[in-house]
Structures are given as structure tokens and as C-alpha cells.
Amino acid sequence: MNDMSAPFPPRRARINDVTINLTHGAGGKAMRDLIQDVFVGAFGQPDAAAMEDQARVPLSALARHGDRLAFTTDTYVVDPLFFPGGDIGTLAVAGTVNDLAVSGARPLYLSCGVVLEEGLPVETLRRVAESMRRTAEAAGVRIVTGDTKVVERGSADKLFINTAGIGVIPAGIEISSARARPGDAVIVSGHLGDHGAAILIARKQLALEADIPSDCRPLNGLIDAMLAACPDIRCLRDATRGGVATVLNEFAQDSGVAIRIREETLPLRETVKGACEILGLDPLYLANEGKLVAVVPADAAERVIEAMRAHPDGRDAAVVGCIAERPRGAVILETGFGGERIVDMLVGEQLPRIC
Incomplete structure (x- = not known):
């Protein structure tokens, strides 16, 4: 699977196979027809350049957006492939877009590499x-651009996707996990833990009659609104594996500061709270796929929150804490009972296969 931005030859292939077989990864006609039908058919336009071995992007198309290139890659192995609010394809695109956008970059181009297990239904693909x-x-x-590989039955779990992405960072934007300063405000963009809870319920690991869709979505539009309100955002990250707790610990350690958050300000759905209580989980460690954590100067917090709440993806944004000087590298939760506890980075694996 090669340059899918451009179109394939006028003859439109249409595969008749019901399931993926090893010939679809053998490099011959069956593989070419699969790529043209399923992938180029979804992502491209009809032209011979779609089947080249690389995408060709004019440098002028990049340079007009900024002065630095942002480049990222990630691999997605979620189980089940389809869940309330999304699927592995939604995750693969949104996750890579978000990894670019939290640097302040404008996401532009993605690649798509797939590993298919023999026997996967073509309709699923x-x-x-x-x-x-x-x-x-x-x-x-x-x-x-992209690539397709097929492995024997039992050598993979149905479908894995790798997406890489490139974007361009505008001049003057300097977002880093090492830029938090004492006095800054800590913001989250909405309800926490939705994706992790949705996956638990989709696996039927939780005997709950609950409707918790995943929050999986691209956040670059929301981030554009935030940057328009405050170009000097200090730190920004989407809270995926390891949840908000892990992101905050990374900010605290990289910046050499303490972060204090208030339990009563954390936006949580009652259904997610209930799921966590049943399983003994801490929602601060639950995965999100459409929520971000930001650190902004205190005097910009109000206008950033206002800009976020005006955007569909930030309506439940909240200031949840602040940056302090000490103890350096620590995240401290002020509980609703007036006590405090240390929130460590996730150790081990709380939930398997969530992205």
C-alpha cells in the first residue's frame, strides 16, 4: 500500500474474497487488488501515482504552515476492534493526529501500515x-502512504494498525513538558476515563447496564482554539495510556515542579465513577482517547477555558489544579475530605489492550 493520496489507475479492482488469506500479502495481483479496493478506494482518487512506493509532498506545502516539522508514529492493538464511540481505525487516525497537535503542530499527512491475520473478514477491514x-x-x-502485511492465522489478533504522521509547528509556538512554572494553572478538556470504561464494558468485563461511549476523537480543532486564546501554552498532552495521572507526573518530573490537583474539580461521569468503584480502579489512570491536559499561565486560564468551552470538544473543560514549587517531581491530590495523597505514575498494567 503506497501513495494513497493520489489516485490509482482507471481500472477499479474489486475483490470478491470474504476473508483475508495469505495471497493478500504475497505481493502479487491479490495484494494489489486488496490495496486498490479497500485502501485506495477509501483514501485516494483514481491515478497511477497511488501505487508508487512513497508519497511526494511539495516542501512549499509544508513551509507555508510554519518553520518546524513534527513527526510521530504509533501502533494500535485494541480489543475489541469495534466499541461504543469508535473502532481501531478511529483510534489510529485520532491518536496520531493528537500526538502531533499537542506539540502545537498543524497535522497534515498520515501513513497507514496494517498487519492482517489470515481469516479476518474483508468486510471488517x-x-x-x-x-x-x-x-x-x-x-x-x-x-x-502505507503498507499491508498478512500473517498466518494465530500469529496476530485480527488486525494491528501503525500510523505515522507529519505536521508543521508555526513560528513562536514552544510547547514542552519541561515548561511548567510555579503559579501556572492545570486544565483538563473534559470527562476523564471514558475510553477505558467503554472498552471494559465492550469486553463484557463489567456487569453494568451503562452507556459509556469512548471519547475517541481528533483534538486539533480544540487545540487551535486554545492557541488562539493563549499562544504561550506551557505544556500540552493527550491523556491516553496511563491516564491523567501519568501525564501530570511527566510534567512534574520534566519541569522540576510539584503539581497539586483538587479531587472535587475533576470532571468524571457518575457511570465511570461507579465502574471504578466496582473494580477498585482509580479514574486518574484510566485511558482517554479524546481528552487533553494543559498547563497555562495563571492569567490566561480564564480565557483558555472560555475558548475551550466554546468548542464542541471542550465543553466540560475545567481548571483542576496548579503548579507549585515543592516537592519537586510530585503530583499531589487534595481529597474531598481535606486530606492529601501522592498520585504516582502508573506502575504495571492497569487495563490491557485499550489502544
Whole structure:
């Protein structure tokens, strides 16, 4: 699967196989037809350049957006492949877009590499490719190149996706986990733990009659609104594996500061709270796929919150804490009972296969 930004030859292949087989990864006609039908059909336009071995991007198209390139990659192995609020394709695009956007970059181009297990229904692959197309369109990015591999039955778990992305950071934007300063405000963009809870329920590991959709979504539009309100955002990260607790610990350690958060200000759904109480989980460690954590100067907090709440992806944004000088490298939760506890970085694995 090669340059899918550009189109494939006029003959439109259409595979008739019901399931993926090893010939779809053998490099011949079956593989070419799969790529043209499922992937180029979803991501591209009809032209021969779609089947080249690389995407070709004019440097002028990058330079007009800023002066630095942002480049990221991630691999997605969620179980189940489809869950309330999204699927592995939505995750793969949104996750990579968000990893670019939290640097202040404008995401532009993605790659898509897939590992397919022999026996995977072709219709499942079509659904995932369509989700990727819709999410990329919503984020304003293009999927321009990729690769397909097929492994024997039992050598993988249905479908793995790797996406890499490039974007451009505008001049003057300097976001880093090492820029938090005492007095700064800590902001989250909305309800925490939705994705982790949604996956638990989708696996039927939780006997709850609850409707908790995943929060999986691209956040670059929200981040654009935040930067318009405050170009001097100090730290910014999407809270995925390890949750908000892990992100805050990274900020505290990299910046050499303490972070104090208030339990009563954390936005949590009652259904997520209930799920955590049943399983003995801490929602601060639950995965999110459409929430971010930001550190901003105190005098900018109000206007950042106002800009976030005006955006559909930030309506429940809240200031949840502040940056302090000591104890350096620590995250401290002020409980609703007037006590305090240390919030450590996630140790071990709380939930398997959530992204």
C-alpha cells in the first residue's frame, strides 16, 4: 500500500474474497487488488501515482504552515476492534493526529501500515478503512502512504494498525513538558476515563447496564482554539495510556515542579465513577482517547477555558489544579475530605489492550 493520496489507475479492482488469506500479502495481483479496493478506494482518487512506493509532498506545502516539522508514529492493538464511540481505525487516525497537535503542530499527512491475520473478514477491514477516512476528513488530514502485511492465522489478533504522521509547528509556538512554572494553572478538556470504561464494558468485563461511549476523537480543532486564546501554552498532552495521572507526573518530573490537583474539580461521569468503584480502579489512570491536559499561565486560564468551552470538544473543560514549587517531581491530590495523597505514575498494567 503506497501513495494513497493520489489516485490509482482507471481500472477499479474489486475483490470478491470474504476473508483475508495469505495471497493478500504475497505481493502479487491479490495484494494489489486488496490495496486498490479497500485502501485506495477509501483514501485516494483514481491515478497511477497511488501505487508508487512513497508519497511526494511539495516542501512549499509544508513551509507555508510554519518553520518546524513534527513527526510521530504509533501502533494500535485494541480489543475489541469495534466499541461504543469508535473502532481501531478511529483510534489510529485520532491518536496520531493528537500526538502531533499537542506539540502545537498543524497535522497534515498520515501513513497507514496494517498487519492482517489470515481469516479476518474483508468486510471488517472495509469498515475500519471507512472509519479512518471519516476521522481523517474530520481532522483535515490526508492518509497518503502505507503498507499491508498478512500473517498466518494465530500469529496476530485480527488486525494491528501503525500510523505515522507529519505536521508543521508555526513560528513562536514552544510547547514542552519541561515548561511548567510555579503559579501556572492545570486544565483538563473534559470527562476523564471514558475510553477505558467503554472498552471494559465492550469486553463484557463489567456487569453494568451503562452507556459509556469512548471519547475517541481528533483534538486539533480544540487545540487551535486554545492557541488562539493563549499562544504561550506551557505544556500540552493527550491523556491516553496511563491516564491523567501519568501525564501530570511527566510534567512534574520534566519541569522540576510539584503539581497539586483538587479531587472535587475533576470532571468524571457518575457511570465511570461507579465502574471504578466496582473494580477498585482509580479514574486518574484510566485511558482517554479524546481528552487533553494543559498547563497555562495563571492569567490566561480564564480565557483558555472560555475558548475551550466554546468548542464542541471542550465543553466540560475545567481548571483542576496548579503548579507549585515543592516537592519537586510530585503530583499531589487534595481529597474531598481535606486530606492529601501522592498520585504516582502508573506502575504495571492497569487495563490491557485499550489502544
